[in-house]
Amino acid sequence: MPGLWFEEFQDGMVFDHRWTRTITEADNKWFSLLTMNTQPLHIDSHAAAKSVWKKPLVNSLFTLGCMVGMSVDDTTFGTTIANLGMTDVKFPHPLFEGDTIRIRTTVLSKRESKSRAGEGIVNLRHEAFNQDGVLCGTCDRAALMMKRPAEAVA
Numbered sequence: 001m002p003g004l005w006f007e008e009f010q011d012g013m014v015f016d017h018r019w020t021r022t023i024t025e026a027d028n029k030w031f032s033l034l035t036m037n038t039q040p041l042h043i044d045s046h047a048a049a050k051s052v053w054k055k056p057l058v059n060s061l062f063t064l065g066c067m068v069g070m071s072v073d074d075t076t077f078g079t080t081i082a083n084l085g086m087t088d089v090k091f092p093h094p095l096f097e098g099d100t101i102r103i104r105t106t107v108l109s110k111r112e113s114k115s116r117a118g119e120g121i122v123n124l125r126h127e128a129f130n131q132d133g134v135l136c137g138t139c140d141r142a143a144l145m146m147k148r149p150a151e152a153v154a
Helices: 025-034 045-049 060-069
Strands: 014-022 080-090 100-112 119-129 135-146
Touching: 025 060, 060 080, 060 100, 060 119, 060 135, 100 135
Parallel strands: none
Antiparallel strands: 014 100, 080 135, 100 119, 119 135
16 A cells, blocks of 8 residues: 555544554564663563563563554555654553554644655654553654655546
């Protein structure tokens, strides 16, 4: 499924992305170790059992990556130029190994680029929910998007 051209985004548009993802022990530990995050809460089940959580906590940057990545098919696949930044990243509720997440994206705003003809900036809010519908993560992302090429106009 291709992403949307800049012109196709509308303020307030909401995407309830169809993909869900169960986060496994391997996901959490491998991601943490690949990114050199040796926090025992993520990689040491015995240490995590002694924590306030009593079990391993999912690495928040894995959650952030899933929030953005799971939105790509519906929003930016093949039509984005770059991520310009992410702000207001929050994790209001923990995620644990075995939790299943789903993502919702809302278009906050868009504007044409002032310096790059044929491109525009779309501001998106991504939200991650666990299997019980509890909000576990949010972030606002600015994406530099392609405008529809003249040959693609229907």
